[in-house]
Amino acid sequence: MDRHLPTPAERFIRGILPENPVLRQVLGICPTLAVTNTMEGAITMAGAVLFVLTCANVLVSLLRPLLKPHLRILVFTLTIATFVTIADRFLAAYMYDMSKQLGPYIPLIIVNCIIIARCEVCGSKQSVPAAFLDAVGQSLGFALALGAIATVREVLGFGTWFGRWLGIRLLPATLSDRVWAPWTVMILPPGAFLTLALLLGAVNWAGARLQKAEVSR
Amino acid sequence: MTSSASAPPTGGTTATAAARPREPRLTVAPGPHIADRSLTTQRMMADVLLALLPLVAVAIAQFRQYALFQIAVATSAAVIAEWVFARMRGRPATLWDGSAAVTGLILALSLPATAPWYSGAVGAIVAIGVGKAMFGGLGQNLFNPAMVGRAFAMIAFPAALGATAYVNPTLGLDALSGATPLTALKMSGNVTPVLPLVLGMTNGAIGETSALASILGGLYLCARRTASWEIPAGSIAALLIATGLPALVRGVSGWSPLHDLCAGAFLYGAFFIATDPVTSPLTPNGKWIFGIGYGLLVLMIRRLSGYPEGVMFAVLIMNALVPLINRATIPVPVGGPVPSPK
Amino acid sequence: MNYLATVLMLAIATALINNMVFHFFVGCCPFIGVSRKLDMAFGMGAAVTFVVSIAALLSWTFTYFILAPGAPLTTWLWRLLRPGSTAVVDLSILNYLVYIFVIAWAVQLVEMYVRKFFPALYKAFGVFLPLITTNCVILFTCLEIMKHVGPVPGSVPDPWGLDKALIYALFAGIGFLLAIVIMAGLREELEHCDVPASLRGPGITLVIAGILALAFLGFTGMDSSLARRLVPTAAPAAAPSAASAERPS
Amino acid sequence: MNTHRLADAWLVLVLAMAFGASLAAVHAALKPRIDANKLNDTMSQVPMLVPGATRGERLVVADAPLYRAVDAAGMLVGWVVPASGQGFADRIEVLVGLDARAHRLTGLYVLDQKETPGLGDNVTREGWRTQFVGKPTDPPLQVRKGTAQAPHEIEAVTGATISSESVTAIVNAAVRRLREQLAAGTLR
Amino acid sequence: MSVPAVHAAPRTFPRGVHPPEEKHWSRDRKIEVLRAPPLVQIALHQHTGAPCTAVVQPRQTVAAGDIVGNSDALISAPVHTPVAGTVQRETVATLPNGRHVRVVPVQSAPDQPSPEALWNDLFGGEWPTDSISAMDPSEIVRAVRAAGIVGQGGAAFPTHVKLARNPKKPVDTILVNGCECEPYLTADERLMIEAPRPIVVGALIAARAAGASRVVVAVERNKPEALAAIRSVADSRGVEVLALETKYPMGGEKQTVRAALGRTIPTGGLPLDVGVVVINVSTAAAIARAVLRGRPLTHRVVSVTGPGIAEPKNLLVPIGAMYADLIAACGGLKPEAARVIAGGPMMGFSLGSFQSPVTKGTSGIVVLAGESARPPETPCVRCGRCVDVCPLNLVPTRLALAARHKDWPMAQRFHITACMECGCCAYVCPASIPLVQLIRTGKVQMQKEVAP
Numbered sequence A: 001m002d003r004h005l006p007t008p009a010e011r012f013i014r015g016i017l018p019e020n021p022v023l024r025q026v027l028g029i030c031p032t033l034a035v036t037n038t039m040e041g042a043i044t045m046a047g048a049v050l051f052v053l054t055c056a057n058v059l060v061s062l063l064r065p066l067l068k069p070h071l072r073i074l075v076f077t078l079t080i081a082t083f084v085t086i087a088d089r090f091l092a093a094y095m096y097d098m099s100k101q102l103g104p105y106i107p108l109i110i111v112n113c114i115i116i117a118r119c120e121v122c123g124s125k126q127s128v129p130a131a132f133l134d135a136v137g138q139s140l141g142f143a144l145a146l147g148a149i150a151t152v153r154e155v156l157g158f159g160t161w162f163g164r165w166l167g168i169r170l171l172p173a174t175l176s177d178r179v180w181a182p183w184t185v186m187i188l189p190p191g192a193f194l195t196l197a198l199l200l201g202a203v204n205w206a207g208a209r210l211q212k213a214e215v216s217r
Numbered sequence B: 001m002t003s004s005a006s007a008p009p010t011g012g013t014t015a016t017a018a019a020r021p022r023e024p025r026l027t028v029a030p031g032p033h034i035a036d037r038s039l040t041t042q043r044m045m046a047d048v049l050l051a052l053l054p055l056v057a058v059a060i061a062q063f064r065q066y067a068l069f070q071i072a073v074a075t076s077a078a079v080i081a082e083w084v085f086a087r088m089r090g091r092p093a094t095l096w097d098g099s100a101a102v103t104g105l106i107l108a109l110s111l112p113a114t115a116p117w118y119s120g121a122v123g124a125i126v127a128i129g130v131g132k133a134m135f136g137g138l139g140q141n142l143f144n145p146a147m148v149g150r151a152f153a154m155i156a157f158p159a160a161l162g163a164t165a166y167v168n169p170t171l172g173l174d175a176l177s178g179a180t181p182l183t184a185l186k187m188s189g190n191v192t193p194v195l196p197l198v199l200g201m202t203n204g205a206i207g208e209t210s211a212l213a214s215i216l217g218g219l220y221l222c223a224r225r226t227a228s229w230e231i232p233a234g235s236i237a238a239l240l241i242a243t244g245l246p247a248l249v250r251g252v253s254g255w256s257p258l259h260d261l262c263a264g265a266f267l268y269g270a271f272f273i274a275t276d277p278v279t280s281p282l283t284p285n286g287k288w289i290f291g292i293g294y295g296l297l298v299l300m301i302r303r304l305s306g307y308p309e310g311v312m313f314a315v316l317i318m319n320a321l322v323p324l325i326n327r328a329t330i331p332v333p334v335g336g337p338v339p340s341p342k
Numbered sequence C: 001m002n003y004l005a006t007v008l009m010l011a012i013a014t015a016l017i018n019n020m021v022f023h024f025f026v027g028c029c030p031f032i033g034v035s036r037k038l039d040m041a042f043g044m045g046a047a048v049t050f051v052v053s054i055a056a057l058l059s060w061t062f063t064y065f066i067l068a069p070g071a072p073l074t075t076w077l078w079r080l081l082r083p084g085s086t087a088v089v090d091l092s093i094l095n096y097l098v099y100i101f102v103i104a105w106a107v108q109l110v111e112m113y114v115r116k117f118f119p120a121l122y123k124a125f126g127v128f129l130p131l132i133t134t135n136c137v138i139l140f141t142c143l144e145i146m147k148h149v150g151p152v153p154g155s156v157p158d159p160w161g162l163d164k165a166l167i168y169a170l171f172a173g174i175g176f177l178l179a180i181v182i183m184a185g186l187r188e189e190l191e192h193c194d195v196p197a198s199l200r201g202p203g204i205t206l207v208i209a210g211i212l213a214l215a216f217l218g219f220t221g222m223d224s225s226l227a228r229r230l231v232p233t234a235a236p237a238a239a240p241s242a243a244s245a246e247r248p249s
Numbered sequence D: 001m002n003t004h005r006l007a008d009a010w011l012v013l014v015l016a017m018a019f020g021a022s023l024a025a026v027h028a029a030l031k032p033r034i035d036a037n038k039l040n041d042t043m044s045q046v047p048m049l050v051p052g053a054t055r056g057e058r059l060v061v062a063d064a065p066l067y068r069a070v071d072a073a074g075m076l077v078g079w080v081v082p083a084s085g086q087g088f089a090d091r092i093e094v095l096v097g098l099d100a101r102a103h104r105l106t107g108l109y110v111l112d113q114k115e116t117p118g119l120g121d122n123v124t125r126e127g128w129r130t131q132f133v134g135k136p137t138d139p140p141l142q143v144r145k146g147t148a149q150a151p152h153e154i155e156a157v158t159g160a161t162i163s164s165e166s167v168t169a170i171v172n173a174a175v176r177r178l179r180e181q182l183a184a185g186t187l188r
Numbered sequence E: 001m002s003v004p005a006v007h008a009a010p011r012t013f014p015r016g017v018h019p020p021e022e023k024h025w026s027r028d029r030k031i032e033v034l035r036a037p038p039l040v041q042i043a044l045h046q047h048t049g050a051p052c053t054a055v056v057q058p059r060q061t062v063a064a065g066d067i068v069g070n071s072d073a074l075i076s077a078p079v080h081t082p083v084a085g086t087v088q089r090e091t092v093a094t095l096p097n098g099r100h101v102r103v104v105p106v107q108s109a110p111d112q113p114s115p116e117a118l119w120n121d122l123f124g125g126e127w128p129t130d131s132i133s134a135m136d137p138s139e140i141v142r143a144v145r146a147a148g149i150v151g152q153g154g155a156a157f158p159t160h161v162k163l164a165r166n167p168k169k170p171v172d173t174i175l176v177n178g179c180e181c182e183p184y185l186t187a188d189e190r191l192m193i194e195a196p197r198p199i200v201v202g203a204l205i206a207a208r209a210a211g212a213s214r215v216v217v218a219v220e221r222n223k224p225e226a227l228a229a230i231r232s233v234a235d236s237r238g239v240e241v242l243a244l245e246t247k248y249p250m251g252g253e254k255q256t257v258r259a260a261l262g263r264t265i266p267t268g269g270l271p272l273d274v275g276v277v278v279i280n281v282s283t284a285a286a287i288a289r290a291v292l293r294g295r296p297l298t299h300r301v302v303s304v305t306g307p308g309i310a311e312p313k314n315l316l317v318p319i320g321a322m323y324a325d326l327i328a329a330c331g332g333l334k335p336e337a338a339r340v341i342a343g344g345p346m347m348g349f350s351l352g353s354f355q356s357p358v359t360k361g362t363s364g365i366v367v368l369a370g371e372s373a374r375p376p377e378t379p380c381v382r383c384g385r386c387v388d389v390c391p392l393n394l395v396p397t398r399l400a401l402a403a404r405h406k407d408w409p410m411a412q413r414f415h416i417t418a419c420m421e422c423g424c425c426a427y428v429c430p431a432s433i434p435l436v437q438l439i440r441t442g443k444v445q446m447q448k449e450v451a452p
C-alpha cells in the first residue's frame, strides 16, 4: 500500500525545513502573522498546533482503514475541532494570560490549512509512527518559522526576547531615544507582513543558492 | 527576457555604407529617428530637484541646521541605499538618473525638524529597499517610495514623528515652539491665520510649512510638463469644493477652506508627491480621478481619523487603486474600439 | 445612540479600520493564493461576502438560542427534563464544533441554491465555494459574533442583536473583498515588473500587504470620531457604554 | 438510499459520540477553573482599587454588573465599576474604584485594551493611573496636555492624548452612572 | 449622408506632436530632373497587394513607359519602365523596409529625352477639364489601373481600387492630401507650387470616377506658397482648398479627414466608410496624366534633404533609380552624416545600404547629421506623455509592455491593432523606449500566435 511514501524518519526531517509548512509551503499564514509579536505568543501557538496536529494525525492514521472517501473531510474536521476545543479550554484554564492574548487564533486552528493538509497527505495514508513523526516534524517546522519571525519582531519592536517570561532585554531601557528606539511598527500588522515576506525571500534565496551549488557539483 | 534592461539597443549597428569614399559612420535603427529631447528621465528628476529648491530654502530659513541635518541624512541614505540595492541585484547602477535623490529629498522634507537621525535613515532605506528595489527598481514600483519610507518610519517611531515630535521649545528656534496648525486645530480648535500658512511661518514638517513655495515649485513642474497638471488641479478642486460647499451653507468662521488648502502638507503632496509619474495613473481621466481621490482622502483623514494629517496615507491608498483606475480608464480609440473579427 | 451612527461606525470599523486581512490577518491564504487575477479575486471576495453573511445568521441564531450560557431554547428543554432546576445551562463547549459544521452546511446550501437559481452567479464564483469551508474569515467572524452574544443580560459587554451581527459579517466580507480586489489589481501590474526571483509570488504579495496595512492605518480612529460628529452629545473621544468589562462566564 | 448513507456514516456518529463525551469531560473538569480565572481578573483587583476592602460582591444592576467592595467584617467600603468605551484603536475596558458615596476615586485598572504599544498602552502603566487616585468626582475630570493645574485635571500620556481622553471619559461615565444609581436609591 | 458644412471642420485633430519642421533645407529648391542613370531596377512589388510577375524577357528592348510586370489580382498594379533600354536578368533587391523583392533591371539606352521634355510631358502643358464630365467612370478606373498608379503618400495602395464605385458605400468627397506633415520632406510642397494644374485636374477626374460631388485639397498652414498656387487653379474649378494646422501626423488620413471634414473614420475602417476617398497630391497628378495623356506612373518627385547631404534638392526621378544615384546627384553625404532615412524621420526606415531602388511610394531621403541617435533606453516611468500625444487616443506604453511580455489579452484590451505606427509616442518618450517598434512587432507576433 505504501507506494514510495516517505519513511517516518524522512517525514520528521522534511517537516522541519525542506517542507516547512510556513516557509516552503506558505500554509498557516494567518496565525503566523497574528501571534508573532512576542515569543510567548509564538511558542504557545506552536504548542497548541503541536498538540492538535499530533492528536489529529495519529487518530486519523488509526482510523484510516475505516475512512470512506466522501466522509473523509468530515471526519478530519470533527477530529480537529474537538482537539482544538480541548486545547482552547486548557489554555483558558492554565494559561489564562496567553489565552486572552491569542484570542480567536486558537479556535482558528480548526481551519488551519496545515492540519488538514497533513491529515490528507500523511495521516490518512500512513502508519501511526509515520503520522506521529510527521506531525511532530511539521509542528517543529511551524515553531521554527514562528520563532524566527517572533524573534525579529519582538527584538526590533520591544527590544526584548521572551520579555514576559524570561525578561531578556537586548536594548538597555535607559538608552536615549535620540540614539535608538524600538520600532513600534514591527509589533503592528505591517511589521508582520514585511518580516514574513523578507524571511520567505531569504529562504527562497538560500534554497536557490543551495540548488545551484548542487547542480554545479 | 522579463527585464526591461535586456531590450534591444536603439542605436547600434553601423552600416557599411558604400556611397562615398569619405564613409561617414551611419547608424541603422528603428524610427522615429528624431526625439523630443527636452524631457528625459534624468531631466525630469533634475526638474523636481530644482522645483524643490524654494521648499528647501524656506526649510533652512526656518529650521536652520535641523533642516540641513534631515536633508543630509535622508538624501544620502537614499542614494547609498539605491547603490547598494542595485549592486545586490546585479543591476546597472542607476544613481545618475537622480530618482533616488528625489525620493530622499522628498522624504527629508516630510520629516519634523527634530526627528532623530535613525528615523530619516530607516525611512530612506525602507523607501528604496521595500518601496522600490523589491518591485524591480525605477519605474516599476507600485507605491510612492518616499511615502512608504515615511509611513514605515512614522509607525515605527510614533513618538519621534508623530504630533508631539513637532513641539520643542527648548531648542531655541521660534519655529519649533508651537503646535503644528493641524494639531492645534484638532486638539484645541485653535485656528492659525492664513498668511503665515502661505509664507511658511508655522511649525510642521520642514518642507510643508510654506504654501507659496509649494505652489511656485509645483507650477514650474506643471509648466515643464514634468508633472501632470491634472493631478494637482483635481485635488485642489476636490478639496475646495468639499470644504467650500458646507462653508457656503454654514458660513465661514475660523477654519476656512483656504486653511485646509494651505495648512499641512496638502499642497506639497498635491504638487510633488501625488504627481510621481510612476505611481499615478497613465491617462488624463485617470489622473483626474487620482487627484480628486487624493484630495478627498486627505480631507477625510484630517477630519475623521486619529491623525492630524492625511497626505501620506492618502497617497498610499490612491497608489493601491492605480491599477484599478488604469483599467477603468482605458481610453476608447478615436473611431471606436477595435471591431471583433467576424 | 443614534442607530444610523452605530451602523456606520460598525461598518467603517469592520471594513476599513479592522480590516480582516490587514488588521486581523485572517483569510491570508486565499488572499495570497487567489489574488493573481482580478476576476478570480472578485469571485472569491464575493463568495466570501455571501457565505459569511449566511454563516453569521446561522451562528448567531444557534449561539443565542442554543449554545450560549442561559440560552432560552436549551434552558427550556432542560427545565422540561428537570423541572425546578435553576442551573445555568451552558453548551458553549460545543461552539467550535457547531460553527464549523454550520459553515460547511451553509456552503453546501449556498452552492446548491446558487447553482440552481443563479447559474450566472454560480459561474462567476461557484468554483470558490468549496474552498471557503476552510476559510478563516468565516470562522473568525462567527467567533467575533460569539463574543457579543449573551441571552442573559449583563453577561457580555456590548451585546449585539442579529442586526448588528449581520452588519458586522457583511462588512467583514466587504473588507475582505476590497483587500483581495486591490491586491489582484496590483499583482496583475506586478506581472510585468522585475521583482527579485526569491520574492516573486507570496513574498512580494506580503510586501504589498505590509504597505497596504501601513496605508490602512490612516483610517484609525475614524469610527469614533464619526460617531462623535453624528451624535454630538456623546462624550469626547469615547462613547462609553455602561456594560460590564467582564467576559462571559 | 437514506439508510445506506446512514450506514456509511456510522463512523462519524461513533466519533461524534466519543468526541462529545470527551468534550463534556473536559468541560466538567476545566470549567470551574476557567470561571475562576475570569472572575479573578476582576475580583483580585478589588482590594487594590478600594483601600480597606478585602473582597467584592457581584451585583447586577440595570443589566450591568457592579461590585460592592466590603471589608473583612462585610461592611461596605466602596464600589468597583466595570466600564468600557472606544479608545484610539479599539475598546478599552477598565475597572473604576470609588469610595462608598462615590465622592472620590480610589483606584483605576485597565483590564483590556489594544492601544498602540509604547504609546497608547501607557495608560495601563501604574505611574499614569495613580493620578486618578484621590481625585474628587465633581466636577468631571478633564485631560490636559502638559502639567495638570486644577484638581480635576489629568495629565495626558505624551503622544497619546486620544487614549488618555478615552480613559478619562470612560471613568467619568462610570462615575456618573454610579452616582445616579446611588441617588435613585437602587443601591445601598 | 449629410455633408457637414465646411466651416464646421475643425482644421485640426486632438493630440499629436509638433516636431521641428526643418523644411528650410529644400523647400526653395526647384524640382530638378534627374538624368536617367545607366541602370534602373524596377521592383515587381512596390505596392500593397499582390506582387507582379515580369512580362518581359532578358535582352528584350523596351521603350519608356512599356509595361514590365503585371498581375491578375484585384489589389495590385502593373509596373512600367521609366527609360528606354534593354531588359536584364531578374534579380532580388532589398527595399528600405526590409522586404526582399524581385526586380527587373533595365539598362538605359544612350538617348533619353531631355529634362525639359520629360517635365513637359509629365507636368507641363495644358490640362483641359471640359471633357471630364463626359468620361465613363469605369473607363477612368481602367486607365488608372493600366497606368499602374498606386498611392504616393506612403501606403502605396493601388488607387484604382479606391476609385472604383461601390453602391453600398457611396463617396461624396475626394480629399487631396497635401499635408506633407513629416519634417524635412518638401516633394509634395514643391509639386503643388510648380504643378498645381495636373493636381487639381487629377482630383476632378478622381471625383468623376468615384462619384464624388465635392473636391477638397487640404494643405498644412506652413506652406503658404503651395496654398496660393493651388488656390489660383482650384477656385475657378469649384475645388475647395483648406489650410490645416501644422501638426504631425496631419497627413495621416484619419487625421486629415477629421481636420478637413470633421468626420471620424471608424477603427479598422477606411475613409470610404465616411464617404471620402483620400489621395495624395502626386497621386492626383498621376491620375490626370494617365487619363488625359495615357502615361503610366514612371517618375516621381523625391526630396533629398537634411543637414547631412551636401546639396539638398527636390528631384524628379525615374522609379527604379538607386538611392545611391540620388545621393550622388545631390553632392553626396557630408562627413558628419549620421543616419540616412528612406522617407521622413518619423515614419521612415534608416538605410544600411544605398543599393535599393526608388519605388512609387518613396517620398524622400533625409540625411541626419551629428548627434542624431536617440539616447539609450531607460525604464518607462509611466509618465503618460505617450498617452497625451497619441493621435488615436491609445495607451502606447501599455501596448509596448504587452508586446514585450507577449501578453496578448492585455494588448487587445488596449486596442493594439488600432495603432497606425505614426511614432508620436516614441518621439516624446523621456525614457527613449522604442515604442513603435515594440508595437509593430507585437502586432505581427500576436497575429501569428492568437490565430483564430
Ligand SMILES: Cc1cc2nc3c(=O)[nH]c(=O)nc-3n(C[C@H](O)[C@H](O)[C@H](O)COP(=O)(O)O)c2cc1C
Binding pocket: B109, B110, B111, B161, B162, B163, B164, B165, B166, B180, B181, B182, B183, B203, B204, B205, B207, B208, B264, B265, B268, B269, B273, B307, B308, B309, B310, B311, B312, B313, B314
Ligand atoms: C508629505 C507629507 C506627508 C505627510 N503625511 C502625513 C500623514 O499622512 N499623516 C500625518 O499624521 N502626518 C503627515 N505628515 C506630517 C504632517 O503634515 C504634520 O505632522 C502635521 O502638520 C501635523 O501632524 P502631527 O500632529 O502628526 O505632527 C506629512 C507631512 C508631509 C510633509
Ligand SMILES: Cc1cc2nc3c(=O)[nH]c(=O)nc-3n(C[C@H](O)[C@H](O)[C@H](O)COP(=O)(O)O)c2cc1C
Binding pocket: A184, B154, B155, B156, B158, B162, B163, B164, B187, B306, B307, B308, D088, D089, D115, D116, D117, D119, D120, D121, D145, D156, D157, D158, D159, D160, D161, D162, D163, D164
Ligand atoms: C503609529 C501610531 C500609533 C499611535 N497610537 C496612539 C495611541 O494608541 N493612542 C493615542 O492616543 N495616540 C496615538 N497616536 C498619536 C495620534 O495620532 C495623535 O497624534 C495623538 O493622540 C496626539 O496626542 P499628543 O497631542 O499627545 O501628541 C499614534 C500615532 C501613531 C503614528
Ligand SMILES: Cc1cc2nc3c(=O)[nH]c(=O)nc-3n(C[C@H](O)[C@H](O)[C@H](O)COP(=O)(O)O)c2cc1C
Binding pocket: E150, E151, E152, E153, E154, E155, E156, E157, E177, E178, E179, E180, E181, E182, E249, E250, E251, E252, E253, E254, E278, E279, E280, E281, E283, E284, E347, E420, E421, E422
Ligand atoms: C502617420 C501618417 C502620416 C501620413 N502623412 C501623410 C502626408 O503627410 N501626406 C500624404 O499625402 N499622405 C500621408 N499619409 C498617408 C495617408 O494616410 C493616406 O494614405 C494618403 O494620403 C492617401 O493617399 P495616396 O493613396 O494617394 O497615398 C500618412 C499616413 C500616416 C499613417
Ligand SMILES: Cc1cc2nc3c(=O)[nH]c(=O)nc-3n(C[C@H](O)[C@H](O)[C@H](O)CO)c2cc1C
Binding pocket: B044, B045, B048, B099, B100, B102, B103, B104, B106, B132, B137, B138, B139, B140, B141, B144, B145, B146, B147, B221, B226, B227, B272, B273, B274, B275, B276, B277, B278, B279, E381
Ligand atoms: C513629478 C515627480 C514627482 C516625484 N515624486 C516622487 C515622490 O513623491 N516620491 C518618490 O519617492 N519619488 C518621486 N519621484 C521620483 C521617481 O519618480 C521615484 O523615485 C520613482 O517612484 C522610483 O521608481 C518623482 C518624480 C517626478 C518626476
Ligand code: SF4
Binding pocket: A027, A028, A029, A030, A031, A108, A111, A112, A113, A114, C026, C027, C028, C029, C030, C134, C135, C136
Ligand atoms: S488555515 Fe486559514 S487561518 Fe490558517 S493559515 Fe490558512 S487561511 Fe490562515
Ligand code: SF4
Binding pocket: A027, A113, C028, C029, C030, C033, C034, C131, C134, C135
Ligand atoms: S486551500 Fe484555501 S486556505 Fe488552503 S492554501 Fe489553498 S487557498 Fe489557502
Ligand code: SF4
Binding pocket: E379, E380, E381, E382, E383, E384, E385, E386, E387, E396, E397, E425, E428, E429, E430, E431, E432, E433, E435
Ligand atoms: S512616454 Fe515613455 S516613459 Fe512615459 S509612459 Fe510613455 S513609454 Fe513610459
Ligand code: SF4
Binding pocket: E389, E390, E391, E392, E393, E394, E395, E396, E399, E418, E419, E420, E421, E422, E423, E424, E425, E426, E435, E436, E439
Ligand atoms: S505609433 Fe501608435 S500608439 Fe504610438 S502614437 Fe502613433 S498611433 Fe499611437
Ligand code: FES
Binding pocket: A028, A029, A030, A111, A112, A113, C026, C027, C028, C029, C030, C134, C135, C136, C137
Ligand atoms: S488560512 Fe485563512 S482562509 Fe485559509
